[in-house]
Amino acid sequence: MFAAGETVRVKDAWPEASGPVHIRTPHYVRGVVGEVVRHLGDFPNPEDLAFARPAERRPLYHVRFRKGAIWPEARPDDELLIEIFGHWLERP
Amino acid sequence: MNILETDGERLLVAVRSLLEQKGIVSTAEVMERMAITDAASPGQGARMVARAWVDPGYRALMLEDGAKAAEALGIPMRGMPPLGVLENTADVHNLVVCTLCSCYPRAVLGYPPFWYKSAAFRARAIRDPRELLASEWKTVVPDTVKLRVVDSTADYRWMVLPARPSGTDGWDEVRLAGIVREGDMIGVTVPSV
Numbered sequence: 001m002f003a004a005g006e007t008v009r010v011k012d013a014w015p016e017a018s019g020p021v022h023i024r025t026p027h028y029v030r031g032v033v034g035e036v037v038r039h040l041g042d043f044p045n046p047e048d049l050a051f052a053r054p055a056e057r058r059p060l061y062h063v064r065f066r067k068g069a070i071w072p073e074a075r076p077d078d079e080l081l082i083e084i085f086g087h088w089l090e091r092p
Numbered sequence: 093m094n095i096l097e098t099d100g101e102r103l104l105v106a107v108r109s110l111l112e113q114k115g116i117v118s119t120a121e122v123m124e125r126m127a128i129t130d131a132a133s134p135g136q137g138a139r140m141v142a143r144a145w146v147d148p149g150y151r152a153l154m155l156e157d158g159a160k161a162a163e164a165l166g167i168p169m170r171g172m173p174p175l176g177v178l179e180n181t182a183d184v185h186n187l188v189v190c191t192l193c194s195c196y197p198r199a200v201l202g203y204p205p206f207w208y209k210s211a212a213f214r215a216r217a218i219r220d221p222r223e224l225l226a227s228e229w230k231t232v233v234p235d236t237v238k239l240r241v242v243d244s245t246a247d248y249r250w251m252v253l254p255a256r257p258s259g260t261d262g263w264d265e266v267r268l269a270g271i272v273r274e275g276d277m278i279g280v281t282v283p284s285v
Contacts, residue, residue: 024246026191028218041174043247060246067241071219078239080218081178083246 002061002089006036009092010063010084022050025088029080033092034065040083059086128168133202136167137251138272140200142265145256154253155179162200172199172249178242179253180282185233186252187225187279189217190244197249201277208278217241229280242279252279259285 002008012031015021024046040062044055063084068076095103111117140161144151154161158175169175175197178186190196191214196204207213216224221241225231233239242250254276260268275281 024192026243026245028191040176040248046246060248074220075222075239078221078241080241080243082243083248085246 001039001059002036002086004036004038007033007092008036008063008089009033011088011090022047025084026082028070029065029082032065032069034063037062037064037081045085061086061089132198132200134274134277135269137200137277138269139165141253141272141277142268144253145268146265158251167200169199174248175200176248176250177253178250180255184238184240185279186240186242187217187221188242188244188250188252189214191218192245195244195249197251200251201274205274218243225280229275231281251277254283257283257285
């Protein structure tokens with residue numbers, strides 16, 4: 001589990017390169033560092049649910065990213081707020 | 093029989109009969125869900141916004157749990173995804189997008205506008221939202237205000253609680269709800285009088 005305010009990095013993983021997947025982590029934040037805003041609850045893992053496999057409930061977090069961390073030309077203090085499952089997050 | 097080439101109406105009747113026979117979904121439940129879907133419109137979200145503008149306790153509930161706030165106004169939320177509400181303030185402007193597909197708070201806003209699902213809106217909303225809002229909606233977010241783009245990627249649905257515009261002092265809830273548009277609750281526009 002991650003706490004509110006904790007610095008996290010989205011895993012730089014690309015499972016779509018090795019077969020059919022259903023992933024709710026956008027490409028543009030893979031490998032990017034952000035900050036946990038809050039735990040939104042636990043939800044069935046969509047990566048299994050989409051294939052009608054038994055889906056374990058996984059923690060879902062609201063994670064904030066500085067716009068400048070993704071696109072250098074962006075206004076750096078603008079931000080993106082994204083729902084990301086805990087198994088996609090790691091401590092940098 | 094090729095299910096992909098079967099007449100849609102016949103297929104629907106067949107599937108609904110099977111669901112009923114097997115005790116999975118009754119016709120009454122289907123009719124109830126159709127009525128709920130038909131009743132969902134931006135007017136529902138506008139009622140919530142107007143109530144939040146006049147009632148600080150309701151505003152707090154709405155920001156804490158959007159689904160409970162919707163139910164408090166009689167909007168059915170059973171079977172719907174959780175609803176989160178993000179407030180526009182003097183410091184931050186929120187814009188909702190779903191870059192992966194078309195997640196939208198249908199329970200309180202109804203069907204999304206056609207452009208919400210477009211690849212162009214989804215790409216521009218995250219990459220260059222200030223330019224998008226200014227060029228397509230004439231919504232200029234001041235430099236002093238942080239723009240927060242909310243990418244609706246998973247199990248929640250998100251709506252924006254816009255700021256109450258000046259010039260509305262003393263207005264009642266019905267009149268206030270009348271100035272809240274669909275775009276104001278997505279964050280592409282802001283209410284004005």
